[in-house]
Amino acid sequence: MRQDSTAQEDIWLARIKRLLALSETGQHFTKDPFDRERYDEIAEIARAMLADLGGVPVSQIQGLFHDHQGGYATPSLDIRGAVFRDGRILLVRERSDGLWAMPGGFADIGSSPAENIxxxxxxxxxxxxxxxxxxxxxxxARHPYPQDPKDFYKLFFLCRQIDNADPTIGLETSGAGFFPSDDLPELSPSRIILQDILEAFKAHYADQDYTVFD
Incomplete structure (x- = not known):
């Protein structure tokens, strides 16, 4: 089912991200060295605009994009898994900010979405x-997560535990446990928002037997 979500992202941030994507795609496809210079200049201007918008140095903005491999610019993927036990949802505490989220992260190349989660x-x-x-x-960008200079699609899977283990921490987590919907810990908003948790409970209880999407 398609969601009637109102755009949450600042319109100028959305335009800057689009300019960066167009410049990167143009750099990938052009064979003309003069066009390449023009695309480089567009990217520099867009990064300067992004720095002005965030009130940070341009060098910090450039660092946000050093890991991109070039080519046709597309959104990145963030994948999250909802695991339930006795009507409670599994959450992990992230070492990076001390807040809680459904397990997940960036999708790794070479694995399917299901294998990733x-x-x-x-x-x-x-x-x-x-x-x-x-x-x-x-x-x-269409939901009330903190604004992000990168563009993401977020995929949410309902998962079933196939062993009898209890949650333990990992290299990137400092806590793990199951929580009821009415007693959730403080969520890590860049990773997960309350709406995601509520959609997971709907899916678990079969109140929602379809996929919601933007």
Whole structure:
């Protein structure tokens, strides 16, 4: 089911990100050295605009994009897994900010989305699970996450635990446990928002037997 989500992202941030994507795509496809210089200049201007918008040095903005491999610019993927036990949802505490989220992270090249989330749950919470259903696909910029200079699609899977282990911490987590919907810890907003948790409970209880998407 398509969600009627209102755009949350600042309109200028959205335009700057689009300019950066167009410049990167143009650099990939052009064979003309003069066009390449023009695309480089567009990227420099867009990064300067992004620095002005965020009130930070241009060098800090450039560092946000050093890991991109070039080519046709597309959104990155963030994959999250909802695992339930006795009506409670699995959350992990991130070492980076001390806040809680569903297990998950950036999708790794070479693995399917299901393989990615199954590995993430094992690494972050010590549980073996099987991804059973995709229950939500979100464009991060359209929802009330903190604004991000990068563009993301967020995939949410309903997962079933296939062993009898209890949650344990991993290299990137400092806590792991199951929580009821009415007693959630403080969430890590760049990774997960309350709406994601509520959609997970709907999917778990079969109140929502479809995939919601933007």
């Amino acid at each position: 199954e590995r993430e749950v094992l690494e972050e919470a010590g549980l073996n699970v099987r991804a059973e259903r995709l229950f939500a696909v979100r464009h991060k």
